[in-house]
Structure formats: C-alpha cells, structure tokens
Amino acid sequence: MAAALARLSRRTLADPSRLVPLRRLLSAEAAAPAVSPAAGPPLTPSDRVKWDYRGQRRIIPLGQWVPNIAVDAYVAPNVVLAGQVTVCDGASVWNGAVLRGDLNKITVGFCSNVQERCVLHAAWKSPTGLPAETLVERYVTLGAYSLLRSCTIEPECIIGQHSILMEGSLVETNSILESGSVLPPGRRIPTGELWAGNPARFVRKLTHEEILEIPKLAVAINDLMQSHFSEFLPYSTVYLEVEKMKKALNISL
Amino acid sequence: MGTLGRAIYSVGFWIRETGQALDRLGCRLQGNYYFQEQLSRHRTLMNVFDKVPNVHKDAFVAPSASVIGDVQVGQGSSIWYGCVLRGDVNSIHVGSGTNIQDNSLVHVAKSNLTGKVLPTIIGDNVTVGHNAVLHGCTVEDETFVGMGSVLLDGVVVEKHGMVAAGALVRQNTRIPCGEVWGGNPAKFLRKLTDEEIAFISQSATNYANLAQVHAAENAKSFDEIEFEKVLRKKFARRDEEYDSMLGVVREVPQELILPDNILPNKSPKPSQIG
Numbered sequence: 001m002a003a004a005l006a007r008l009s010r011r012t013l014a015d016p017s018r019l020v021p022l023r024r025l026l027s028a029e030a031a032a033p034a035v036s037p038a039a040g041p042p043l044t045p046s047d048r049v050k051w052d053y054r055g056q057r058r059i060i061p062l063g064q065w066v067p068n069i070a071v072d073a074y075v076a077p078n079v080v081l082a083g084q085v086t087v088c089d090g091a092s093v094w095n096g097a098v099l100r101g102d103l104n105k106i107t108v109g110f111c112s113n114v115q116e117r118c119v120l121h122a123a124w125k126s127p128t129g130l131p132a133e134t135l136v137e138r139y140v141t142l143g144a145y146s147l148l149r150s151c152t153i154e155p156e157c158i159i160g161q162h163s164i165l166m167e168g169s170l171v172e173t174n175s176i177l178e179s180g181s182v183l184p185p186g187r188r189i190p191t192g193e194l195w196a197g198n199p200a201r202f203v204r205k206l207t208h209e210e211i212l213e214i215p216k217l218a219v220a221i222n223d224l225m226q227s228h229f230s231e232f233l234p235y236s237t238v239y240l241e242v243e244k245m246k247k248a249l250n251i252s253l
Numbered sequence: 254m255g256t257l258g259r260a261i262y263s264v265g266f267w268i269r270e271t272g273q274a275l276d277r278l279g280c281r282l283q284g285n286y287y288f289q290e291q292l293s294r295h296r297t298l299m300n301v302f303d304k305v306p307n308v309h310k311d312a313f314v315a316p317s318a319s320v321i322g323d324v325q326v327g328q329g330s331s332i333w334y335g336c337v338l339r340g341d342v343n344s345i346h347v348g349s350g351t352n353i354q355d356n357s358l359v360h361v362a363k364s365n366l367t368g369k370v371l372p373t374i375i376g377d378n379v380t381v382g383h384n385a386v387l388h389g390c391t392v393e394d395e396t397f398v399g400m401g402s403v404l405l406d407g408v409v410v411e412k413h414g415m416v417a418a419g420a421l422v423r424q425n426t427r428i429p430c431g432e433v434w435g436g437n438p439a440k441f442l443r444k445l446t447d448e449e450i451a452f453i454s455q456s457a458t459n460y461a462n463l464a465q466v467h468a469a470e471n472a473k474s475f476d477e478i479e480f481e482k483v484l485r486k487k488f489a490r491r492d493e494e495y496d497s498m499l500g501v502v503r504e505v506p507q508e509l510i511l512p513d514n515i516l517p518n519k520s521p522k523p524s525q526i527g
Contacts, residue, residue, distance in 0.1 A: 048298070048308060049472075055293025056317035056334070057478075060470055063511035066485060080317060080334040080355075082467065098334045098355040098383075102463055117335070119355045119383040119400075147383050147400045147418075164401045164419045182401075182419035198419050198437055237276065241292050 053242065056080060062102055073108075074229040088112075088138075092225035104150065105133035112140040113221045115161075123150040126168030128186045139218040143179060151183070156214045174211045178203070295319070301341045309349070313468035327351070327377070331464030343370065348377035348394065352460035355383045362389030362406045371406055378457035382418065390422075397453045399435075413450050417442065466511060484509060 067081035104122030143161035160179030178196030304323035322340035327349030343361035362371035371389035382400035390408035399418035417435030
C-alpha cells in the first residue's frame with residue numbers, strides 16, 4: 001500500500017507543471033526577493049519560506065563583520081553567532097545559545113564555556129564608563145540559561161544558571177555568582193566574592209580552595225567539550241541528501 | 254562544454270562516487286554508533302490542523318524560531334533566534350513594531366475550560382527581552398518586558414508598563430500604567446520617568462531597524478552567501494593607518510555596507526539599550 005502511494009506521488013511529481021510551488025519551497029532562491037529591504041520588493045506572505053531545508057545558519061555575517069571561531073573551539077550546531085563574535089581557542093558554546101554581536105563586540109575567551117540556551121548580546125553603550133562590548137575572559141563558566149548583555153567578566157569566574165547580567169556590570173576575577181541571580185546595570189562584583197539573589201547581594205568571601213576550584217571546573221568542561229567536538233566531522237554530508245532530494249524532484253542542480 | 258571538460262567531469266564523478274563509497278565503508282565500520290545527518294526538518298511556520306500562522310510580510314522571523322498555530326504577527330515586528338510562539342490551544346496576537354528577542358517563549362493557556370479564555374495579546378511597539386516567558390497574558394502597547402522575566406496566566410501589563418529583568422509576575426497581576434515591577438514575585442519598584450517611557454518606543458524602533466538587517470542576511474540564497482564570502486575576503490578590513498600610509502583607498506562594496514540605522518555613531522539617536 002505504501003509502495004503504491006509512493007509510486008503515485010512519484011508520478012505526480014514527475015509532471016513539471018505541478019511542481020512549481022514545490023520547487024519554490026525547495027529552492028533557496030525563493031527567499032531572494034527579501035535581500036535588500038530598501039530596494040527589493042518585500043516578501044508577500046505567500047512567498048515567505050516556511051521550511052528552509054538548510055535550517056538556521058550557524059554563522060551569520062552582518063556586513064563586514066564575520067563571526068570568528070577558533071579552530072579549537074566547539075560551537076554546537078544549533079547555536080547562532082551573528083555579527084562581531086569571537087570565540088577563542090578552547091572555548092565551548094553549547095546547544096541553543098545565541099551570541100548576537102550586532103551592535104557591539106562579543107568575545108568568549110580561552111577555555112571559557114557558554115552553556116545551553118545562553119543569550120549573549122551587546123548594547124550600543126553602557127551606563128558605566130566601560131566599553132559596551134560583552135567580554136567573557138578566560139576560564140569562565142557561564143551556566144545554562146544565563147543572559148549577558150554588555151557586561152565584562154574577568155578571568156576565572158563562575159556565573160550560575162538562570163542568572164542575568166545587565167548593561168555595564170562587571171564581575172571581577174575569581175568571583176562566583178549563584179544561580180538565579182540578577183545583576184542590575186552598572187553593578188560591580190569585587191574579587192573573590194560570592195553573590196546571589198535578585199538583585200544580587202553579597203553573601204560571603206570565597207575561600208582559597210574554592211578559588212582554586214574555579215579553573216578546574218572550566219578545564220573539566222573543556223574536556224567534555226573535546227568529546228563532543230570530536231563527534232563532528234569538518235564537513236557535513238547533508239549536501240548529499242539535498243542532491244538526492246533535488247534529483248527526486250527533478251530540480252536541476 | 255568541450256570534450257576535455259566532459260572527460261574531467263566524468264573523472265570527477267568517479268572520484269566522488271569513490272568518496273561516497275569510502276564514506277559508506279567508514280559508516281559501516283562505525284557500526285551501530287554512526288549517525289547519519291539529515292536535512293533540517295525544522296519548520297519556522299507551522300500549522301496545527303486548521304490554525305494557520307499569519308505573519309505580515311514585513312515582519313522578521315528568524316529561521317530558528319518556531320511560530321506554531323494561531324499566531325498573528327503584525328507589520329515590522331521581529332521574532333528573533335530560537336523563539337517559540339506556540340499558539341496551539343489558543344490565539345497569540347503580536348502587534349506591529351514589536352520585538353520578541355532571542356530564546357523567548359510565548360504560549361497560551363487552556364482554551365475554553367471553565368469559561369476562561371486566555372489568549373496572549375502583545376500590543377504594538379513592545380520590547381520583550383531575551384529568554385522571557387509569556388504565558389496567557391496581555392501586554393499592551395509600548396511596554397517593556399525585561400530579559401529573563403516570566404509572566405504567568407492572566408497578567409496584564411498596561412501601556413508604558415515595565416517588567417524588570419528576571420521578574421516573575423504572578424497570576425492575574427495588573428501592572429498599572431508607567432510603573433516598574435521587579436523581583437520574585439514581582440512587586441512595585443518605582444514609577445517610570447518620562448525619559449524612560451520615551452526610551453521604550455525608541456528601543457522598539459531600534460530593534461525594527463536591526464531586524465531588517467538580520468532579515469536580509471537570513472534570506473540570502475547559497476550563491477549570494479558564497480559571493481559575499483569572496484567579497485569579504487577581498488575587502489578584508491586592514492588597519493586603516495596601514496592603508497593610509499600606502500595611500501590605498503579601499504572602497505567597501507555595496508553588499509557589505511550595513512544601513513546607517515544600526516551603526517551606533519551614525520544613528521540619529523542612540524540609546525542605552527539597542
């Protein structure tokens with residue numbers, strides 16, 4: 001039964017006149033009219049691509065700004081890097097994160113990790129005198145679902161899950177932010193302290209042992225990243241699927 | 254194509270077939286552990302039976318966002334990367350000029366159970382921050398929902414209201430006009446100043462401009478992407494001093510110039526938050 005149905009649909013698809021809408025759906029050129037918002041005619045709702053077979057591109061250059069991933073860094077396949085983003089050596093960006101440097105620079109430093117579904121964005125300017133770029137230095141662990149906007153995180157810090165860092169906040173070396181904490185704009189966390197809460201408050205000083213643990217955690221996550229990294233081949237083989245499908249639908253390559 | 258070209262083409266074809274055979278062999282050797290990649294099956298706009306999303310042609314919907322079911326998106330709105338607007342049990346209405354930033358979730362509550370209908374209505378020129386969760390609530394025009402905030406069932410944010418970052422607004426709360434609420438559970442913090450109210454609408458227009466740039470970039474076809482890659486390589490930004498020492502004037506090609514409205518020093522009125 002299924003085979004018969006497949007044969008029938010194959011026969012219908014072979015007829016080129018019925019293929020026009022399908023072809024439009026499949027070809028990337030369908031989206032082309034939207035290229036320049038100023039010049040080209042805007043998309044009509046019927047022209048909007050509902051299913052882009054390419055999925056979301058991982059690297060989205062904006063003008064001259066191209067996101068830059070170091071060879072050693074792991075960036076999960078469904079991460080979006082847009083604009084001025086730099087991911088340094090040994091850093092890892094895990095699934096579902098969005099790093100959008102369209103207004104200012106975003107840097108993820110050596111051996112840092114940005115865990116699942118984090119959002120890093122930068123504003124035009126910050127209320128404090130600091131530059132408004134989002135700077136994550138080396139050996140920083142950003143927990144899942146954390147949100148960073150134009151803040152500076154100095155080396156060897158831990159930012160807990162679900163924490164929110166607003167414009168112009170500064171986390172100094174060797175400090176820890178508990179999960180679920182919110183740093184209001186322009187707040188500074190001094191060296192070697194533990195902060196928590198919404199808005200974040202001082203909890204206690206960190207002991208020497210805890211401070212030594214911070215880079216170890218980053219390195220442990222770096223090790224984990226290596227195993228994920230090795231799972232991905234440099235080039236995917238999806239283009240074969242695309243070719244196969246285009247051939248099945250009689251679209252010239 | 255000449256005879257030589259044809260010959261090289263067929264040689265290329267043989268080598269590619271060999272490569273694919275090697276690939277299959279490698280997969281066979283990996284045994285049960287190997288994973289074959291597939292085409293993306295993610296759908297940006299999706300129906301649920303007869304509920305069809307209705308997105309205005311000028312709106313930007315990122316390819317990694319999911320707009321499902323009965324969702325209306327107005328003119329100039331933007332749904333950013335990783336957002337989920339799931340109008341499967343009730344309707345979602347997003348006004349014009351609104352932006353719903355990355356990884357946010359908009360959902361609706363039980364439809365017609367115990368006579369309660371809670372669609373989600375988001376007004377015009379609203380800024381919904383990153384990672385926000387809006388569940389069956391009403392957000393009126395020109396409001397600001399901060400990053401990582403959660404709005405539960407039946408919340409109403411009145412015009413010019415503001416929910417601070419990381420707030421959790423409990424069921425059936427009404428945030429009056431021109432007030433800031435924050436904390437968990439959300440409490441009244443202070444009144445908004447006129448400057449901040451002006452900033453909210455400014456933020457919405459900024460985002461609408463930004464969205465246009467992203468929309469143009471995301472809608473590019475494969476050929477255009479490759480073309481711009483080559484252009485970018487050719488016109489890679491050298492140090493400006495270096496160029497001026499050599500007396501080189503580099504003309505940036507049209508394709509690589511961003512519109513003025515997203516560059517900070519060229520914009521008419523830059524504000525704190527983009």
